[in-house]
Amino acid sequence: MKLTKEYITNCIEEVAPLVEEISGLECDLTDLNLIILPKNKLKKITPGVASYRSKNNFSIGNRFLGNEEFTKLLLGHELVHSAQDNSFPEFCNTLEVVNRIWKENHSTVSSLTKLIEGDASLIEQELSDKYFKNAKMNLLRFPLIPSSWVIPSDYFSWEETLRKKFNGNRRDINELYTAPIEELVKIFGE
Numbered sequence: 001m002k003l004t005k006e007y008i009t010n011c012i013e014e015v016a017p018l019v020e021e022i023s024g025l026e027c028d029l030t031d032l033n034l035i036i037l038p039k040n041k042l043k044k045i046t047p048g049v050a051s052y053r054s055k056n057n058f059s060i061g062n063r064f065l066g067n068e069e070f071t072k073l074l075l076g077h078e079l080v081h082s083a084q085d086n087s088f089p090e091f092c093n094t095l096e097v098v099n100r101i102w103k104e105n106h107s108t109v110s111s112l113t114k115l116i117e118g119d120a121s122l123i124e125q126e127l128s129d130k131y132f133k134n135a136k137m138n139l140l141r142f143p144l145i146p147s148s149w150v151i152p153s154d155y156f157s158w159e160e161t162l163r164k165k166f167n168g169n170r171r172d173i174n175e176l177y178t179a180p181i182e183e184l185v186k187i188f189g190e
């Protein structure tokens with residue numbers, strides 16, 4: 001079975017309201033642009049079935065890496081990135097500037113990136129708990145393992161930081177997106 005634009009569009013339209021409900025952020029799906037990548041353009045193991053590129057632009061890898069709930073969960077993670085971008089004007093520009101300055105002085109990723117990926121993982125986990133409990137992925141020769149087994153460990157630690165500090169308080173988490181970088185460094189460390 002091939003991943004078609006129509007199929008992915010339907011999944012995105014189903015998942016976007018769930019992302020909005022959980023995150024308190026807003027998705028904007030007008031002029032949705034999906035680029036379907038051929039198999040040979042995908043990295044080998046990474047669950048690169050979908051990635052958010054820029055406003056309303058998503059690229060989709062043309063292969064199934066799990067069951068339908070898993071595809072929706074991955075799209076949910078990417079929709080969070082789209083909602084982060086959409087909800088905070090100039091967000092992508094800020095990210096670019098912060099990351100460039102940060103790289104000059106640090107060997108780690110910036111705390112803004114930690115917020116972005118930590119929060120996307122946090123929301124992904126809530127989506128999974130609430131709506132996609134049966135998300136399973138194929139990894140190498142081990143078919144259909146629970147998707148939570150393969151969250152990258154750094155994403156997971158940033159997610160845990162947010163979970164412990166804010167205990168699900170979305171208003172406070174969403175305020176971090178416009179907080180000064182020093183605030184984020186206090187939370188995530190250098």
Ligand SMILES: [Zn+2]
Pocket residue numbers: 077081116117120
């Ligand atoms: Zn992400």
